Amino acid sequence: MFIIKLALKSLLNRKFTVALTIFSIAISITLLLGVERIRIGLENSFSNTISGTDLVVGARTGDEQLLLSTVFHIGMVSNNISWHSYEDIAANELIDWTIPISMGDSHEGFSVIGTNEDYFTHYQFANKQHLQFQEGKAFHETFDAVLGADVAASHEYKIGDEIVINHGSGDIAFHDHGDKPFHVTGILQRTGTPVDQTIHVSLEGIEAIHIDWVDGMPDKHMHFSAEEVEHLHLEPEYITAFLVGLKNRTDVLTVQRQIxxxxxxxxxxVMPGITLQRLWNMMGKIETALLIVSGFVAIAGLIGMLVALLTGVNERRREMAILRSVGASPLKIFGLISSESIVITMWGIAMGIAFVFLLLQLAKPILETQYGIYLNPSGISLQEIYIIGTVIILGILIGIIPGYKIYKYSLLDGMTVKM
Amino acid sequence: MNNSIIQIQNLKFNWDKSKVPFIIIPELEVLKSEHLLIKGDSGSGKTTFLNLISGVLPLSSGEIKILGENLVDVSSSKRDAIRANHMGVIFQMFNLIPYLSVIENVLIPIHFSEVKKNKIRAKGIGPKEEAIRLLTELGLQQKEIHEKKVTELSVGQQQRVAAARALIGSPEIILADEPTSALDENNSMRFLDLLLEECKKNNSTLLYVSHDSRIHQKFQQSISIHDFTEDMPIAEKTKKEAVVCS
Structure with a gap:
C-alpha cells in the first residue's frame, strides 16, 4: 500500500515530465488508431460504392478501367456501346433490370451522367441501400437534373435552379451547352459514394444537348433551340455502359459469358464485387504503407516513452538507496518502478483512445463531405483490440526496462549511490 | 556473548572474485549499546563495510552474525527483513525523499517493519506521535516544519530528519555513513551529540563511519578501516582486532 502511495506521490512530484510522457504515448496511440480507422473507412467507402449490381457492361476494355470510369467516374472508356446492342442484351430473359449510363460531360468539375429513371429504382450502394431523395423528385422532362448531395451542397443549389453542362469532363471546359440549361428537380441524400458528386440527367437530355454538335464542337450549320429539340426523336445512338441486375444471381457467369x-x-x-476487390488489392500497397507508417509512429512513441522513463531512473537512484536502507528488497523496487512505468503507459493508451474518439467525432463531417470517407465513430474493432493489446504488451515490456535497470543499480549501489 | 549485537568471523569481501579481497576482518565483535567509530579516508571501504553489515552486499567468505542471526545462512529477503526490523541508516546527504514531507520521511521505515511498528505501539503511542517526539528531541519541535517538504529545510535540519528516520522504532543498530560531512563544525558536533544521546536512550548500537578525526573522543571505541583493507598484512590486522574488541 505504501509502495503504491509512494509511486503516486513520485509521479505527482514529476507531473510535468510524466504528463509529457503520457501525452507522447497518447499521440502515438491516436495516430495508430486514427490511421487504422481511416484505412478501414477507406476500404468500406470503396467497397460500399456499388452493391446489388451483378454486372457492369461496357465496350471491350479492361475490367478495372470499366469499373473505374462507370462507378467512380475516374478516366474514360475509349469506346461506346450501341443502343441496339444494349436493347438486345436488356431483353435477355435472365436479366431483371438494366441501368444505361452515358458519360462525358461535366458541371463545375462534377460528372454528368445520362441515365433513365431505373437508376433511382435499382441503383444500390453500401448494404443494398437504394438512393433516396432529400428534396424533389427524379427527372421527367428532357432538361431535368437530379443532383448528388455534394453537388447541391457545394453550390447551394435548390430545386428549380438552372445549371449549364459543359462538354467534356474536368474543371476547365472549353465549350458549354449554355443554350440548353437544365433545371434541378431533385437532390439525392448523401450516400458517401461517387453518386454524391454526380449530376444525373435523362439520356434524352444528353442526346438533346449533343444533337447539333459534330466532332465534339457545336455544328456551325445546324442549331436547335431547347424548345425545338424537345420535338425531335431523342433516342441515343450510343451509351457508355450499363449496369445489370439479374433475376437469379446464380446466372451471373452465364450472362457474363454471353455478353x-x-x-x-x-x-x-465485369462483376463489380470481384473487380472492386481486385482494385482494392491493387491499392494494397497504400494500405501496407499506412500500416507501416502507423507502426513506426507507435515505435517512435514507445522509444520516446523509454527515453523519458530511463531519464528518470538516474534521478531516482538515491531514492531507491533510501528504500533499500529501510529494508525494501530489490524486487520491491523493481516492482515500484515497473508499475509506475506501466501506469504511465496505461494512461497514455487510455488518453490516446479518448483522443481518437474525440477527433473522429470532430473530423467525421469533414471526412464525409470532403473526402467521402465514412468512419465508424463508435465501438472498437477486433483489429483495434489487437493493436491496443500489442501496445499494452510492448508498454509493459518497456516499463520493465527501467525497473530492471533500477533493480541492477540497487544491487550495485546498496544503500549508497555511487554517481 | 549474549550482549553481542554484531559478530564477524573471517570475513572476506572482494568486488571481483579473481582479485585479492578488498576487506578482510578476522574477528570483530560489537556489543549492545556500544558506539563504534570506523575511521577511514574516502574510498577506503567504509561504505562497503556498512553495506556488508546491513546485508545489502553478500560476503565472499566468512560470517557476520546480527543479533545471533548469521547473514550468510539466510536468504536475501531475510537479510532485507533483518535490516528493516533491527537497523536504522543515516547517509551523508541527499538521504531524504524530496517529494515527501518531514513526517512522511521519518515514517518510511515503519511501512517496511511490523517489528518497529509494534515497538512504538508498546510505548502506548502511534507512529506519528513517535516521529514528532523524535523530531522534537532532535531540535525540530516547530509543528510547521513537520509538514514541510524536506527540500525546504536546511542541510542541518535535513540530517536531523534523517537521524529521526534511522531512530524510529528503536532499532538495535544504527549505521551512520559520514552523516556530518555536509555540515559545518558547529553543526557537526551538535548533530553528533544529539545522535549519541538518542542512541544511548534507545540502547542502540551505533556504527559511525567518518574520516573526521576531530570526533574521535566522542566514541568509546574506534577502528580504522585501513586495518581491514587489502594493503594491510594479515598479521597486522589481527593485532588491531584486539584493540577493537577490548
Whole structure:
C-alpha cells in the first residue's frame, strides 16, 4: 500500500515530465488508431460504392478501367456501346433490370451522367441501400437534373435552379451547352459514394444537348433551340455502359459469358464485387504503407516513452538507496518502478483512445463531405483490440526496462549511490 | 556473548572474485549499546563495510552474525527483513525523499517493519506521535516544519530528519555513513551529540563511519578501516582486532 502511495506521490512530484510522457504515448496511440480507422473507412467507402449490381457492361476494355470510369467516374472508356446492342442484351430473359449510363460531360468539375429513371429504382450502394431523395423528385422532362448531395451542397443549389453542362469532363471546359440549361428537380441524400458528386440527367437530355454538335464542337450549320429539340426523336445512338441486375444471381457467369462473347459488338461484362476487390488489392500497397507508417509512429512513441522513463531512473537512484536502507528488497523496487512505468503507459493508451474518439467525432463531417470517407465513430474493432493489446504488451515490456535497470543499480549501489 | 549485537568471523569481501579481497576482518565483535567509530579516508571501504553489515552486499567468505542471526545462512529477503526490523541508516546527504514531507520521511521505515511498528505501539503511542517526539528531541519541535517538504529545510535540519528516520522504532543498530560531512563544525558536533544521546536512550548500537578525526573522543571505541583493507598484512590486522574488541 505504501509502495503504491509512494509511486503516486513520485509521479505527482514529476507531473510535468510524466504528463509529457503520457501525452507522447497518447499521440502515438491516436495516430495508430486514427490511421487504422481511416484505412478501414477507406476500404468500406470503396467497397460500399456499388452493391446489388451483378454486372457492369461496357465496350471491350479492361475490367478495372470499366469499373473505374462507370462507378467512380475516374478516366474514360475509349469506346461506346450501341443502343441496339444494349436493347438486345436488356431483353435477355435472365436479366431483371438494366441501368444505361452515358458519360462525358461535366458541371463545375462534377460528372454528368445520362441515365433513365431505373437508376433511382435499382441503383444500390453500401448494404443494398437504394438512393433516396432529400428534396424533389427524379427527372421527367428532357432538361431535368437530379443532383448528388455534394453537388447541391457545394453550390447551394435548390430545386428549380438552372445549371449549364459543359462538354467534356474536368474543371476547365472549353465549350458549354449554355443554350440548353437544365433545371434541378431533385437532390439525392448523401450516400458517401461517387453518386454524391454526380449530376444525373435523362439520356434524352444528353442526346438533346449533343444533337447539333459534330466532332465534339457545336455544328456551325445546324442549331436547335431547347424548345425545338424537345420535338425531335431523342433516342441515343450510343451509351457508355450499363449496369445489370439479374433475376437469379446464380446466372451471373452465364450472362457474363454471353455478353463477353457477343457477336455483334465486342463487349466486356465485369462483376463489380470481384473487380472492386481486385482494385482494392491493387491499392494494397497504400494500405501496407499506412500500416507501416502507423507502426513506426507507435515505435517512435514507445522509444520516446523509454527515453523519458530511463531519464528518470538516474534521478531516482538515491531514492531507491533510501528504500533499500529501510529494508525494501530489490524486487520491491523493481516492482515500484515497473508499475509506475506501466501506469504511465496505461494512461497514455487510455488518453490516446479518448483522443481518437474525440477527433473522429470532430473530423467525421469533414471526412464525409470532403473526402467521402465514412468512419465508424463508435465501438472498437477486433483489429483495434489487437493493436491496443500489442501496445499494452510492448508498454509493459518497456516499463520493465527501467525497473530492471533500477533493480541492477540497487544491487550495485546498496544503500549508497555511487554517481 | 549474549550482549553481542554484531559478530564477524573471517570475513572476506572482494568486488571481483579473481582479485585479492578488498576487506578482510578476522574477528570483530560489537556489543549492545556500544558506539563504534570506523575511521577511514574516502574510498577506503567504509561504505562497503556498512553495506556488508546491513546485508545489502553478500560476503565472499566468512560470517557476520546480527543479533545471533548469521547473514550468510539466510536468504536475501531475510537479510532485507533483518535490516528493516533491527537497523536504522543515516547517509551523508541527499538521504531524504524530496517529494515527501518531514513526517512522511521519518515514517518510511515503519511501512517496511511490523517489528518497529509494534515497538512504538508498546510505548502506548502511534507512529506519528513517535516521529514528532523524535523530531522534537532532535531540535525540530516547530509543528510547521513537520509538514514541510524536506527540500525546504536546511542541510542541518535535513540530517536531523534523517537521524529521526534511522531512530524510529528503536532499532538495535544504527549505521551512520559520514552523516556530518555536509555540515559545518558547529553543526557537526551538535548533530553528533544529539545522535549519541538518542542512541544511548534507545540502547542502540551505533556504527559511525567518518574520516573526521576531530570526533574521535566522542566514541568509546574506534577502528580504522585501513586495518581491514587489502594493503594491510594479515598479521597486522589481527593485532588491531584486539584493540577493537577490548
Amino acid at each position: 463477353n462473347t457477343n457477336k455483334s459488338e465486342p463487349l466486356t461484362a
